[in-house]
Amino acid sequence: xxxxxxxxxxxxxxxxxxxxxxxxxxxxxxxxxxxxxxxxxxxxxxxxxxxxxxxxxxxxxxxxxxxxxxxxxxxxxxxxxxxxxxxxxxxxxxxxxxxxxxxxxxxxxxxxxxxxxxxxxxxxxxxx
Amino acid sequence: xxxxxxxxxxxxxxxxxxxxxxxxxxxxxxxxxxxxxxxxxxxxxxxxxxxxxxxxxxxxxxxxxxxxxxxxxxxxxxxxxxxxxxxxxxxxxxxxxxxxxxxxxxxxxxxxxxxxxxxxxxxxxxxxxxxxxxxxxxxxxx
Numbered sequence: 001x002x003x004x005x006x007x008x009x010x011x012x013x014x015x016x017x018x019x020x021x022x023x024x025x026x027x028x029x030x031x032x033x034x035x036x037x038x039x040x041x042x043x044x045x046x047x048x049x050x051x052x053x054x055x056x057x058x059x060x061x062x063x064x065x066x067x068x069x070x071x072x073x074x075x076x077x078x079x080x081x082x083x084x085x086x087x088x089x090x091x092x093x094x095x096x097x098x099x100x101x102x103x104x105x106x107x108x109x110x111x112x113x114x115x116x117x118x119x120x121x122x123x124x125x126x127x128x
Numbered sequence: 129x130x131x132x133x134x135x136x137x138x139x140x141x142x143x144x145x146x147x148x149x150x151x152x153x154x155x156x157x158x159x160x161x162x163x164x165x166x167x168x169x170x171x172x173x174x175x176x177x178x179x180x181x182x183x184x185x186x187x188x189x190x191x192x193x194x195x196x197x198x199x200x201x202x203x204x205x206x207x208x209x210x211x212x213x214x215x216x217x218x219x220x221x222x223x224x225x226x227x228x229x230x231x232x233x234x235x236x237x238x239x240x241x242x243x244x245x246x247x248x249x250x251x252x253x254x255x256x257x258x259x260x261x262x263x264x265x266x267x268x269x270x
Contacts, residue, residue, distance in 0.1 A: 029220040032176055034257035036216050038264045039186075040179065040209025044201045049268035055197040058190050061267050071187065075180050082173035089170040094152055114181075121184060125191040 017080070017108065024081025031074055062126040075118045079111040172219040179212045224249040 043050030052058045061067050087107045090098035097103055157167040182200075189197060227249045228242035 025219075025223050028176055028216075029223040030253050030256045031260060032179070033213060033216040033220055034260045035183065035264075036179055036209050036213045038261050039183070041206055041213065043264075044199070044206050044209075048265050051264050051267045052186055052190075053199045053268065055190070055194045057268050058197075062187060062190050071183075075184060078176065078180060082177045085170045085173040089167070089173075092157070092167070092170070094154065118184060121188050125187055 017084070020077065020080035020111075021084045022081075024077040024079065027073060028078040028081055032078070035074070059126050062122075063128065065128050068122045068128070072115075072118055072122055076111075076115040079114045080108070083107040083111040168215075168218065169222045172215040175212045175215040176219065179209070179216075220253060224253055 038048065038050055039052055042048045043053050051061050084107070087098050087103060090103075098107075157163045186200070225246055228246040231245050233240055
């Protein structure tokens with residue numbers, strides 16, 4: 001009886017972490033391959049000129065606030081996706097402790113730490 | 129077990145049930161192609177995370193000043209990127225294909241076919257890649 005009259009609570013935290021998981025997955029899927037291809041392979045091999053191959057061009061791009069915002073989204077969001085996937089990969093590999101609250105704090109907290117470090121680096125490197 | 133102990137067990141309150149938890153063998157994911165591909169898909173997170181951390185280092189290094197800045201060019205770095213690219217493409221392929229299963233909506237009262245949704249995801253991927261590649265290469269010229 002008492003359960004029936006209990007007001008339904010929105011699982012806001014659930015909503016938040018699933019949103020971050022999904023967005024991180026989309027951003028990683030759409031944006032990471034081209035960055036790895038151009039900055040990790042074509043640039044170092046000298047096939048195409050790339051913006052981070054020269055100090056002047058890299059700094060002038062990094063000084064742009066829109067670029068900073070883009071890099072924050074590109075780097076921070078996927079880590080919330082990665083945290084979830086790696087935590088459950090551990091569960092699948094027979095580590096039930098990965099389901100525990102401390103493990104959640106470590107994995108999702110890690111994603112938060114990466115976000116904060118990214119914000120700090122973007123704000124202090126070539127400040128706007 | 130002695131008969132005495134058995135009698136005791138039947139008269140007293142039942143002991144806590146023993147747990148026979150089933151444990152997966154450690155190599156379960158190598159036994160079946162689908163399990164293996166699932167594991168690879170979940171594992172893609174690790175190389176992608178490492179590469180993004182590298183990008184963070186590359187950004188930080190711009191603060192070192194012009195004299196000390198030198199871009200990464202070693203063979204090891206290129207090999208690392210090639211490996212990461214393979215995982216990145218697999219993540220993109222699996223994640224964008226998933227949209228056809230998850231997304232359901234109607235246009236003019238007709239359900240949009242899953243193939244069309246997947247196609248739109250891959251089109252978005254292509255468009256984003258072209259734009260990002262253009263910016264990365266175009267702004268390399270002052």
